[in-house]
Amino acid sequence: MKIAHVSPLFESVPPKLYGGTERVVSYLVEELVRQGHEVTLFASGDSLTSARLVPMCRKSLRLSDCVDDMPHHVYMIEKVAQLAAGFDVVHFHTGILHFPLARRLSAPHVTTMHGRLDLANLKSLATEFSDLPLASISDSQRLPWLFMNWAGTVYHGLPLDLLPFSERHQGYLAFLGRISPEKRVDRAIAMAVAAGVPLKIAAKIDKKDAEYFETHIKHLFDHPLVEYVGEIGESEKGAFLGGAMALLFPIDWPEPFGLTMIESLACGTPVIAYDHGSVPEVLRQGHTAFIVDSVEAGAKAIGQVESLPRRQCRQEFERRFSVRTMAKRYVKIYETLISDWEPRSRQLPNGSRSTWQKSSRLANSTMS
Incomplete structure (x- = not known):
């Protein structure tokens, strides 16, 4: 499977220090590569990955003292759109930034929402884009957006050998x-x-x-x-x-x-x-x-x-919470997205709605 992952540019993948979203992206990408998938990662140029890296800026934005991240992220989303037809599925981790473009994407796609969804100023936007397929990282996260097209809940996972077990503590x-x-x-x-x-x-x-x-x-x-x-x-x-x-x-x-x-x-x-x-x-x-x-x-x-x-x-x-379990559940989502995908030319003669044909079995699935 040809899979594109689109990461925020604030931190490298994986981050040098603190950084939750980019760290999870790294674990998932490396596991998908290990499982034999052809993975492309859109991320900062100082990222370290066994996937094909498409660098969207020279260095992670937090460590480069970037004044305004928006131009970098807009540029990245445009590049993803230009290359989307070459992938079986595109997996976004960039919040809501790409929502308007996602409707016009030439490939199946899913967005993992990594942040909180209960903020009042998100309600109108969520209502407008309720057709886009999303993945939640907990069932509680999706409660403010129950009306969305949820592809499933996938808990984060870590490599089993990442952190050693400690039998005794130090007080x-x-x-x-x-x-x-x-x-x-x-x-x-x-x-x-x-x-x-x-x-x-x-x-x-x-x-x-x-x-x-x-x-x-x-x-x-x-x-x-x-x-x-x-x-x-x-x-x-x-x-x-x-x-x-x-x-x-x-x-x-x-x-x-x-x-x-x-x-x-x-x-x-x-x-x-x-x-x-x-x-x-x-x-x-x-x-x-x-x-x-x-x-x-x-x-x-x-x-x-x-x-x-x-x-x-x-x-x-x-x-x-192993990375293998996380990857397995995302692959299941990808397979459903691909099987349900219909080209824009057949689906939207008036160009008024999403490239995604909402599927009842996808919207009702949960992987928690």
Whole structure:
């Protein structure tokens, strides 16, 4: 199968440091190549891949201090359109940017929505483009857009050998991700301090969150139980998560998936998380995690986390969140898209609707 993947240009594929979407794209692309598919990746020029790379800018935009990403992304979408006829299917990871062009694409296509969909200003756009085939990364993510043409839910997956299992922890708690209002590192600090357990924080601070950090978070790092280790790369993540007695994930937003949760499980490290978004889909209460609703409950869970076997967490990861499982489910979506595809010339004599003929079996399928 000839498959095109279209990645955001903010980070390389895979990212040098933090970057969820581009990391998942990398895992999926490499697994599809391993399975024998002919894969083309549209991404930044500093990406590393065994697929055929079509570089859309010299360097990932975040690391090049790009002032305006839009020209780069518009250029990429146009190049994808020009080459689309050469692929069996085109898989977009670029949010809503390509929606107007997707209707006119000369190949079957699907878009994985990686972000939140509950924002009010998205409703009119979603209604207009409700015919486009989409994939969700959790069932909870799609709740604001139930009327869309969902091709299925496919959970993120990781290579089984990416992060080593750690039988024993080193007595600290971990927070991994971004310093931002919705990630609530302040809650993580409050939980750790209440439990009297050291907390290590590995997180990036985006420019847009710099003021939030300076105003609300920076002073919290002065506590003797808190250690800020900065932003870490993929090579450091295994030791960081594997050494933790638990990952703290006290989010305050409808998390579409939460890649950090399955990275933690891969290391054998249970999770203490707030009950938002995909959390109850990804984690199993009392099996791989404690799902809580307050700082007090989180602090209590820290005292009970030793009751969650680390081997059990690793087994749950292997069973549900491998990259092989993720790729298999996407290939099933591709096959359905291709079998249901009808050329634009037969479908749209007036040029008024999508190149996609909405299929009831596709819209009703779920792969969670």
